[in-house]
Amino acid sequence: MIKEGIGLGTMFYGTGYGNGFPDVSKAEAVLRADGKVAVHTGATEVGQGAKTAMTQIACEVLGLKVNDIILISEDTSNMPDSGTAAASRQTYNTGNAVKKTCEDLREKIKEEAKLKLNLNTDVGLKLKDGYVYVETLPEKSIALKDLAKDKSLKIKGSFTAQTTEMDPETGQGAPYWPYTFGACAVKVSVDTLTGEVNVLKAVFTQDVGRAINPSLVEGQMDGGFSMALGYALLEDINVDNGKIKNDSFTNYLIPTSLDMIDIDNILIEDPENTAPYGAKGVGEPVMIPVTPAILNAIYDAVKVRITEIPVTPSRVLKELNKSKK
Template sequence: MKRMMRGRGMAASWYGIARTATIDRAGAWAELDDGGTAKVVTGVTEIGEGILTLLSQVAAEELGIKPEQVTIGDNDTARSPEAAHAGATRQTYMIGNSVALACRDAKARLFEQIAELWEVPIENLRSFDGVLWAEHTNKRISMEEAVALCKARGVVPVGSGSFTAHGTGLDPVDGSGSPWQAYVFGTQVAEVEVDTLTGEVQVLGIWAAHDVGRAINPRGVEGQIEGGVVQGLGQALMEDYQTHEGHPVTHGFAKYILPTSLDVPQINCSIVEDPDPLSPLGAKGIGEPALVPTAPAVMNAIYDAIGIRITSLPATPEKILAALADRRAAQEGEPAPA
């Protein structure tokens, strides 16, 4: 056998987003404020996934202003509508849609007043980049002026929105049911090189294609996919969390190996946009789903390289060498080394 063996593997995945087997819900408030700016209040928590940037984009697009003109209020749940937890890949799907609906409600209040003042059909009004106008006319004003006119007529352009994702429990006998309203799908391909002398596995590249519904922030989506892949590489090859009778026996991070920048291969992302028909934004999400197919793809690539199936994670050099030794012993008719 050659010392360096290369292989490729593929794995596909699906992932249900939002809370499982129950109703998930979230709410938000939005207001067009003096100066043509906007503020949005929701109980969302930013944990590094970029949700505040995304919500600013959503609000700006729905209201017709610039993202930098949007202020996201604090997430104190004593002062904001319910948003629930940051998990289950639900932030874009639940909070994003709630903010979109709240902004549409606020904009409708503004448009009603401007349409009445200008004596034009409300469906002819448009707003974009801080400007409001009526199609087929020469009527055109800034959003700042529009808000001032609206408030002068005694109306504050404020709105609220609530989005619900419906799920059902699972039948205890046959498992039937509808635990999620929306699903995301993905496929990843891994190319690896296995050193049969040391047992080391080097991942040479990952190709990841994921359906995210509508990609509101494509760069953010790519970042989420890349982060999930890196986490998956750690799960596949390095991170060995050991327990004994329910108690952790891994001594610490000195022995719990994590991937570093030197371990990350080229990650090639392909974003598939299949809008969700039940989402006002058409968006789904891509948090946890990006992690799911990585380890299986790497395991399949190892099998393609050396012809041995590693059935437990992580695929450490010790496991690779032990598997190769077992195969040699079986081929030679000798007992495997202890």
């Protein structure tokens, strides 16, 4: 018999290394002679979109177009350290370092423009599309490339996240900052004859602070859901006496396109005040609430609480048989 059930999972997750561990990101920004800005930072791109997000942040601060930011993030001889692309920390930590560094460069550019344009002050100066201009008199302007002609402007900056060590005795404290929150609801079917579980429908919400790039966030949510779906139902490395038995894709099954479903992704934007434009990390958080939601939905469908993953058909049948006795 096919039985259906609905389940919910919720989570919160602390961004960054946490627990007092120094969590530092660095960046350098250089106004080049051609008027473009080079941003050097060690935010490793692994497909999550770090290069896009860092470029967007620099564009926003400096009023430049994407093609006018040269991001150097893979040449280790030519960029400062920005820590690992781990702990869902790059957008928050390195994003902050890039934003702060570009803001300092922007102020330096304004100062230079003040001198070049013979102004009393740099108050009311704006940067847009490669020009600095007086907001109330836009014809009073100078191109960034003319500013950089005889003097290269270079800024170094860094950002250190505020984390404190927990009390080792009580485990109390505030080890992470900031936290992200998420919730996922799924509908599953359980075949009581074969033990097969299928996820039929999913609604997935993720607090992102501010989505620097909504499409990238959705991509992270889809990917996190898929990984968690595999974690819940398919993936078993099957360690026996210290040896991994399922060591190939023939028996270590990860979800295919036919295992995945279309998800109703909902981004919650509640800007975090210490974050770059309010943005928080979502890389790992998006995997967390999905497996509990699936397990709760299985319970709702067949009233059997499964506490071991992956929930393979044989495990479902075993638990169903146990519950009948």
